[in-house]
Amino acid sequence: MQSISQLDATFAALADPTRRAILARLALGEASVNELAEPFAMSQPAISKHLKVLEGAGLISRGRDAQRRPCRLEAAPLSQAGDWIDAYRRFWEVHFQRLDVLLEEMKATPQTGGPKEGE
Amino acid sequence: MVDNALKISAMNDCEIVMSRVFNAEQPLVFAAFTEPKLLKRWFFGPDGWSLKVCEIDLKVGGAFRYVWRKDADGTEMSMGGVYRELEAPRRIVHTEVFEMDWTCGETRVTTLFVPQDGRTTVTTTILYSSTGARDAVLKSPMESGVAAGYDRLERILPDMAAETV
Numbered sequence: 001m002q003s004i005s006q007l008d009a010t011f012a013a014l015a016d017p018t019r020r021a022i023l024a025r026l027a028l029g030e031a032s033v034n035e036l037a038e039p040f041a042m043s044q045p046a047i048s049k050h051l052k053v054l055e056g057a058g059l060i061s062r063g064r065d066a067q068r069r070p071c072r073l074e075a076a077p078l079s080q081a082g083d084w085i086d087a088y089r090r091f092w093e094v095h096f097q098r099l100d101v102l103l104e105e106m107k108a109t110p111q112t113g114g115p116k117e118g119e
Numbered sequence: 120m121v122d123n124a125l126k127i128s129a130m131n132d133c134e135i136v137m138s139r140v141f142n143a144e145q146p147l148v149f150a151a152f153t154e155p156k157l158l159k160r161w162f163f164g165p166d167g168w169s170l171k172v173c174e175i176d177l178k179v180g181g182a183f184r185y186v187w188r189k190d191a192d193g194t195e196m197s198m199g200g201v202y203r204e205l206e207a208p209r210r211i212v213h214t215e216v217f218e219m220d221w222t223c224g225e226t227r228v229t230t231l232f233v234p235q236d237g238r239t240t241v242t243t244t245i246l247y248s249s250t251g252a253r254d255a256v257l258k259s260p261m262e263s264g265v266a267a268g269y270d271r272l273e274r275i276l277p278d279m280a281a282e283t284v
Binding site: 098100 | 123165
Protein backbone atom coordinates (compact mmCIF):
# COMPACT_ATOMS: atom_id res chain seq x y z
CA MET A 1 0.00 0.00 0.00
CA GLN A 2 1.33 3.38 -0.98
CA SER A 3 1.63 6.19 1.52
CA ILE A 4 -0.09 9.53 0.97
CA SER A 5 3.24 11.28 0.45
CA GLN A 6 4.17 8.73 -2.20
CA LEU A 7 0.89 9.44 -3.94
CA ASP A 8 1.63 13.17 -3.79
CA ALA A 9 5.02 12.56 -5.37
CA THR A 10 3.37 10.49 -8.09
CA PHE A 11 0.82 13.17 -8.96
CA ALA A 12 3.46 15.91 -8.85
CA ALA A 13 5.63 13.90 -11.22
CA LEU A 14 2.67 13.36 -13.54
CA ALA A 15 1.78 17.05 -13.58
CA ASP A 16 4.28 17.75 -16.35
CA PRO A 17 3.49 16.79 -19.99
CA THR A 18 7.14 16.04 -20.83
CA ARG A 19 7.37 13.63 -17.90
CA ARG A 20 4.14 11.94 -18.97
CA ALA A 21 5.56 11.56 -22.47
CA ILE A 22 8.79 10.08 -21.07
CA LEU A 23 6.74 7.50 -19.16
CA ALA A 24 4.72 6.71 -22.28
CA ARG A 25 8.00 6.15 -24.15
CA LEU A 26 9.37 3.93 -21.36
CA ALA A 27 6.19 1.85 -21.43
CA LEU A 28 7.51 0.59 -24.78
CA GLY A 29 10.84 -0.47 -23.27
CA GLU A 30 13.89 0.90 -21.48
CA ALA A 31 15.84 3.81 -22.97
CA SER A 32 18.98 5.82 -22.30
CA VAL A 33 19.00 9.57 -21.61
CA ASN A 34 20.22 10.12 -25.18
CA GLU A 35 17.43 8.07 -26.65
CA LEU A 36 14.88 9.95 -24.57
CA ALA A 37 16.29 13.40 -25.36
CA GLU A 38 16.09 12.88 -29.12
CA PRO A 39 12.32 12.89 -29.77
CA PHE A 40 11.71 15.73 -27.31
CA ALA A 41 14.18 18.14 -28.87
CA MET A 42 15.45 18.88 -25.40
CA SER A 43 18.95 19.09 -24.01
CA GLN A 44 20.30 16.17 -22.01
CA PRO A 45 20.46 18.23 -18.80
CA ALA A 46 16.80 19.21 -19.20
CA ILE A 47 15.78 15.59 -19.70
CA SER A 48 18.00 14.54 -16.79
CA LYS A 49 16.16 17.00 -14.54
CA HIS A 50 12.82 15.37 -15.44
CA LEU A 51 14.31 11.91 -14.93
CA LYS A 52 15.42 12.92 -11.42
CA VAL A 53 11.84 13.90 -10.54
CA LEU A 54 10.51 10.63 -11.97
CA GLU A 55 13.16 8.66 -10.14
CA GLY A 56 12.44 10.52 -6.89
CA ALA A 57 8.77 9.60 -7.22
CA GLY A 58 9.75 5.97 -7.78
CA LEU A 59 8.19 5.96 -11.23
CA ILE A 60 11.41 4.95 -12.99
CA SER A 61 14.65 3.22 -12.04
CA ARG A 62 18.09 3.53 -13.64
CA GLY A 63 20.15 0.57 -14.79
CA ARG A 64 23.64 -0.17 -13.46
CA ASP A 65 25.40 -0.04 -16.81
CA ALA A 66 27.68 2.96 -16.20
CA GLN A 67 27.82 3.93 -19.86
CA ARG A 68 24.14 3.88 -20.62
CA ARG A 69 22.26 3.90 -17.32
CA PRO A 70 19.04 2.91 -19.09
CA CYS A 71 15.74 4.14 -17.60
CA ARG A 72 13.04 1.62 -16.77
CA LEU A 73 9.40 2.17 -15.92
CA GLU A 74 8.35 1.14 -12.41
CA ALA A 75 4.70 0.21 -12.59
CA ALA A 76 3.59 0.04 -8.96
CA PRO A 77 3.28 3.73 -7.96
CA LEU A 78 1.64 4.62 -11.25
CA SER A 79 -0.94 1.89 -11.00
CA GLN A 80 -1.69 3.02 -7.44
CA ALA A 81 -2.36 6.52 -8.73
CA GLY A 82 -4.41 4.96 -11.51
CA ASP A 83 -6.44 3.04 -8.91
CA TRP A 84 -7.26 6.27 -7.16
CA ILE A 85 -8.31 8.01 -10.37
CA ASP A 86 -10.39 4.97 -11.29
CA ALA A 87 -12.16 5.04 -7.93
CA TYR A 88 -12.84 8.75 -8.36
CA ARG A 89 -14.14 8.15 -11.88
CA ARG A 90 -16.42 5.34 -10.73
CA PHE A 91 -17.81 7.42 -7.89
CA TRP A 92 -18.81 10.22 -10.28
CA GLU A 93 -19.99 7.97 -13.07
CA VAL A 94 -22.47 6.28 -10.73
CA HIS A 95 -23.86 9.70 -9.80
CA PHE A 96 -23.98 11.01 -13.34
CA GLN A 97 -25.82 7.92 -14.58
CA ARG A 98 -28.49 8.58 -11.94
CA LEU A 99 -28.61 12.17 -13.13
CA ASP A 100 -29.15 10.95 -16.72
CA VAL A 101 -32.22 9.07 -15.53
CA LEU A 102 -33.50 12.05 -13.54
CA LEU A 103 -33.05 14.41 -16.50
CA GLU A 104 -35.07 12.08 -18.74
CA GLU A 105 -37.86 12.16 -16.15
CA MET A 106 -37.65 15.94 -15.90
CA LYS A 107 -37.87 16.30 -19.69
CA ALA A 108 -41.06 14.24 -19.62
CA THR A 109 -42.73 16.53 -17.06
CA PRO A 110 -43.70 20.21 -17.32
CA GLN A 111 -40.92 22.44 -15.97
CA THR A 112 -43.18 24.56 -13.82
CA GLY A 113 -44.60 21.55 -12.05
CA GLY A 114 -41.14 20.31 -11.16
CA PRO A 115 -40.24 16.66 -11.31
CA LYS A 116 -42.63 13.84 -10.60
CA GLU A 117 -42.79 12.83 -6.98
CA GLY A 118 -41.61 9.37 -6.07
CA GLU A 119 -39.83 6.87 -8.29
CA MET B 120 -23.31 6.21 -24.50
CA VAL B 121 -19.72 6.59 -25.54
CA ASP B 122 -19.77 10.24 -26.61
CA ASN B 123 -21.33 11.25 -23.31
CA ALA B 124 -18.69 9.44 -21.31
CA LEU B 125 -17.16 11.05 -18.27
CA LYS B 126 -13.73 12.47 -19.02
CA ILE B 127 -11.17 13.32 -16.42
CA SER B 128 -9.17 15.48 -18.73
CA ALA B 129 -6.45 16.96 -16.58
CA MET B 130 -5.00 16.26 -13.26
CA ASN B 131 -2.02 17.25 -11.19
CA ASP B 132 -1.26 17.24 -7.50
CA CYS B 133 -3.94 19.80 -6.66
CA GLU B 134 -6.44 19.98 -9.51
CA ILE B 135 -8.93 17.69 -11.20
CA VAL B 136 -10.95 18.57 -14.29
CA MET B 137 -14.03 16.48 -15.04
CA SER B 138 -16.25 16.79 -18.05
CA ARG B 139 -19.54 15.06 -18.86
CA VAL B 140 -22.23 15.53 -21.51
CA PHE B 141 -25.92 15.29 -20.57
CA ASN B 142 -28.82 14.89 -23.00
CA ALA B 143 -30.82 17.82 -21.63
CA GLU B 144 -31.09 21.58 -22.05
CA GLN B 145 -28.83 23.84 -20.01
CA PRO B 146 -31.50 25.23 -17.61
CA LEU B 147 -32.65 21.72 -16.76
CA VAL B 148 -29.13 20.51 -15.99
CA PHE B 149 -28.41 23.65 -13.99
CA ALA B 150 -31.56 23.03 -11.95
CA ALA B 151 -30.53 19.43 -11.27
CA PHE B 152 -27.23 20.73 -9.82
CA THR B 153 -28.71 23.54 -7.73
CA GLU B 154 -32.20 22.58 -6.50
CA PRO B 155 -32.24 20.52 -3.27
CA LYS B 156 -35.32 18.50 -4.27
CA LEU B 157 -33.53 17.39 -7.43
CA LEU B 158 -30.06 16.95 -5.91
CA LYS B 159 -31.49 14.54 -3.36
CA ARG B 160 -32.55 12.29 -6.22
CA TRP B 161 -29.11 11.77 -7.76
CA PHE B 162 -26.36 13.10 -5.50
CA PHE B 163 -27.05 10.83 -2.55
CA GLY B 164 -23.70 9.01 -2.41
CA PRO B 165 -23.06 5.31 -2.82
CA ASP B 166 -26.04 2.94 -2.86
CA GLY B 167 -27.52 2.66 0.62
CA TRP B 168 -26.89 6.32 1.40
CA SER B 169 -29.23 9.31 1.16
CA LEU B 170 -28.76 13.07 0.98
CA LYS B 171 -30.67 13.78 4.16
CA VAL B 172 -30.03 17.53 4.43
CA CYS B 173 -29.59 19.75 1.38
CA GLU B 174 -29.75 23.48 2.07
CA ILE B 175 -28.87 25.89 -0.73
CA ASP B 176 -28.86 29.69 -0.68
CA LEU B 177 -28.04 30.25 -4.33
CA LYS B 178 -26.53 33.72 -4.40
CA VAL B 179 -23.04 35.19 -4.21
CA GLY B 180 -21.98 34.93 -0.58
CA GLY B 181 -24.79 32.44 0.08
CA ALA B 182 -24.04 29.16 1.83
CA PHE B 183 -24.93 25.56 1.14
CA ARG B 184 -24.82 22.46 3.30
CA TYR B 185 -25.21 18.77 2.49
CA VAL B 186 -25.54 15.92 4.99
CA TRP B 187 -25.33 12.36 3.67
CA ARG B 188 -26.55 9.46 5.75
CA LYS B 189 -25.85 5.75 5.49
CA ASP B 190 -29.26 4.24 6.13
CA ALA B 191 -27.97 0.93 7.52
CA ASP B 192 -26.01 2.28 10.49
CA GLY B 193 -26.73 6.00 10.67
CA THR B 194 -23.22 7.08 9.67
CA GLU B 195 -23.27 10.70 8.57
CA MET B 196 -20.99 12.77 6.41
CA SER B 197 -21.46 16.46 5.78
CA MET B 198 -20.07 19.15 3.56
CA GLY B 199 -20.65 22.88 3.28
CA GLY B 200 -19.47 25.87 1.35
CA VAL B 201 -20.12 29.32 -0.04
CA TYR B 202 -21.02 30.53 -3.54
CA ARG B 203 -18.33 32.92 -4.77
CA GLU B 204 -19.48 33.61 -8.33
CA LEU B 205 -22.79 32.86 -9.99
CA GLU B 206 -24.06 33.27 -13.54
CA ALA B 207 -27.19 31.12 -13.80
CA PRO B 208 -27.53 28.90 -15.73
CA ARG B 209 -23.99 29.05 -17.10
CA ARG B 210 -21.41 29.12 -14.34
CA ILE B 211 -20.94 28.53 -10.61
CA VAL B 212 -17.83 29.03 -8.51
CA HIS B 213 -18.05 27.80 -4.95
CA THR B 214 -15.82 26.74 -2.12
CA GLU B 215 -16.48 23.53 -0.25
CA VAL B 216 -15.13 21.80 2.80
CA PHE B 217 -16.06 18.55 4.52
CA GLU B 218 -17.12 18.96 8.12
CA MET B 219 -15.44 15.75 9.20
CA ASP B 220 -12.36 15.12 11.27
CA TRP B 221 -10.64 13.75 8.17
CA THR B 222 -10.78 16.97 6.25
CA CYS B 223 -8.07 19.60 6.30
CA GLY B 224 -8.55 21.95 3.40
CA GLU B 225 -11.01 23.98 1.43
CA THR B 226 -11.65 23.21 -2.23
CA ARG B 227 -12.56 25.75 -4.90
CA VAL B 228 -14.91 24.30 -7.48
CA THR B 229 -15.79 25.90 -10.82
CA THR B 230 -18.74 24.35 -12.68
CA LEU B 231 -19.51 25.33 -16.28
CA PHE B 232 -22.71 24.40 -18.10
CA VAL B 233 -22.15 24.71 -21.86
CA PRO B 234 -25.19 24.17 -24.13
CA GLN B 235 -24.88 22.66 -27.59
CA ASP B 236 -27.59 21.16 -29.84
CA GLY B 237 -29.97 20.44 -26.98
CA ARG B 238 -27.27 18.87 -24.87
CA THR B 239 -25.21 20.31 -22.05
CA THR B 240 -21.57 19.72 -21.26
CA VAL B 241 -20.81 20.11 -17.58
CA THR B 242 -17.15 20.78 -16.82
CA THR B 243 -16.06 20.80 -13.19
CA THR B 244 -12.64 22.05 -12.14
CA ILE B 245 -11.77 21.13 -8.58
CA LEU B 246 -8.84 23.04 -7.16
CA TYR B 247 -7.44 21.74 -3.90
CA SER B 248 -5.86 24.39 -1.71
CA SER B 249 -3.34 21.86 -0.49
CA THR B 250 -2.49 18.23 -0.80
CA GLY B 251 -4.22 17.87 2.58
CA ALA B 252 -7.56 18.54 0.96
CA ARG B 253 -6.95 15.94 -1.66
CA ASP B 254 -5.85 13.49 1.01
CA ALA B 255 -9.27 13.97 2.60
CA VAL B 256 -10.79 12.77 -0.64
CA LEU B 257 -8.43 9.83 -0.64
CA LYS B 258 -9.61 8.81 2.80
CA SER B 259 -13.28 9.38 2.04
CA PRO B 260 -15.64 6.42 1.90
CA MET B 261 -15.21 6.11 -1.83
CA GLU B 262 -14.88 2.63 -3.13
CA SER B 263 -11.18 1.94 -3.27
CA GLY B 264 -9.63 0.79 -6.47
CA VAL B 265 -8.62 -2.80 -6.90
CA ALA B 266 -4.94 -3.57 -7.05
CA ALA B 267 -3.68 -3.96 -10.58
CA GLY B 268 -0.42 -4.09 -12.45
CA TYR B 269 0.58 -3.51 -16.01
CA ASP B 270 -2.89 -3.99 -17.46
CA ARG B 271 -4.05 -0.74 -15.86
CA LEU B 272 -0.80 0.96 -16.76
CA GLU B 273 -1.36 0.14 -20.40
CA ARG B 274 -4.75 1.82 -20.20
CA ILE B 275 -3.39 4.99 -18.62
CA LEU B 276 -0.28 5.52 -20.70
CA PRO B 277 -1.81 5.87 -24.18
CA ASP B 278 -3.93 8.72 -22.78
CA MET B 279 -0.82 10.37 -21.43
CA ALA B 280 0.97 10.00 -24.72
CA ALA B 281 -2.00 11.42 -26.62
CA GLU B 282 -1.97 14.53 -24.41
CA THR B 283 1.58 15.35 -25.43
CA VAL B 284 1.18 15.25 -29.21
